[in-house]
């Protein structure tokens with residue numbers, strides 16, 4: 001059914017990102033009546049493949065099938081015949097001036113990097129919940145690389161990331177790039193799921209018999225509601241729950257805020273890098289840890305520059321032109337002014353400014369990792385919660401979001417039957 005038409009549904013799903021779509025697909029399979037309400041003018045949320053800006057697919061959000069061998073989205077890709085690169089993209093590092101690290105320099109850096117990483121994980125394994133920066137050696141030559149990895153993975157500085165949360169993330173070290181976009185893959189998997197776009201939910205009213213979900217286009221009565229919005233959306237009270245959400249739920253949302261990560265994409269005639277393969281390149285940026293640049297993804301004449309943590313938030317606040325210029329400048333500083341004439345147009349994401357998302361992905365604050373578990377717990381067996389941050393070990397990912405939606409749908413189905 002659609003909003004504005006009379007009648008009840010079994011379940012209202014709020015949000016058409018990976019989690020909401022995962023929930024909806026499970027409800028559809030179970031033959032239930034449901035409606036998916038989405039605030040934006042497109043489905044997918046943080047899974048968004050944009051093929052129009054550069055004439056080639058660009059993922060502004062998720063791009064990598066993380067933990068690919070145990071990732072259900074990879075299985076869907078196989079079933080649908082959707083192509084991905086089933087091996088690691090090689091990574092390289094360059095210093096200012098453009099000299100690429102030799103293989104032995106790179107390997108030596110990785111040994112130092114692994115030692116830092118292991119120090120963080122070992123504290124987490126012992127149940128210690130402190131900032132990552134408390135247990136790693138900041139004087140290590142690999143600390144900059146470590147900081148930039150933490151910022152890419154968590155969207156925060158090591159001082160703001162919990163050791164216990166970090167060790168809980170399940171990583172098989174298989175990160176496979178989806179050729180025509182992960183956002184497009186998600187929409188292909190979710191095709192046939194009806195979604196009401198441009199329909200932000202304003203209020204969720206719980207009464208004795210069920211829930212009433214209120215939008216500007218009307219209200220819907222349902223037995224239960226599945227809420228898939230980000231922790232920042234919950235924390236800011238952008239949906240008015242009546243009665244209000246319990247303190248423990250709000251505390252959990254505040255304990256796992258979204259960090260900042262963004263991408264700047266530039267058109268580049270990449271022959272001028274001297275790199276002719278699809279690779280992942282770390283380049284220096286003054287005053288910040290390294291930027292991670294995808295060069296020639298799938299042979300396309302673009303670079304995608306990943307920025308995380310404070311520099312991402314700062315450039316986002318300064319506006320797209322500032323972010324694009326920072327990306328351009330980082331490339332020119334590394335590869336020389338000769339590259340300037342070979343860089344074309346640019347564009348930048350601004351996930352923190354997206355009013356119905358407000359950031360990149362959730363990271364538990366040091367000392368509060370155990371509160372993440374409360375994010376997934378239902379309220380009154382009528383309001384069920386999903387979303388990437390609710391997954392116990394695949395948080396921060398698209399597949400984790402999808403699986404959390406399936407879990408929330410199973411919980412809602414249990415009360416319907």
Ligand SMILES: Cc1cc2nc3c(=O)[nH]c(=O)nc-3n(C[C@H](O)[C@H](O)[C@H](O)COP(=O)(O)OP(=O)(O)OC[C@H]3O[C@@H](n4cnc5c(N)ncnc54)[C@H](O)[C@@H]3O)c2cc1C
Nearest residue numbers: 015017018019039045046062063064201356387388397398
């Ligand atoms: C830069 C970046 C890179 C990333 N890279 C990867 C990667 O390589 N691999 C990976 O697996 N993951 C990656 N991720 C993470 C992944 O994209 C997310 O974890 C996942 O897409 C989140 O899905 P979700 O459904 O939990 O949330 P969302 O995608 O945020 O979906 C929630 C939806 O709810 C809607 N909504 C909010 N409020 C309302 C309301 N009041 N009414 C109706 N609708 C509402 C929102 O508009 C949104 O569409 C990346 C994310 C970013 C930002």
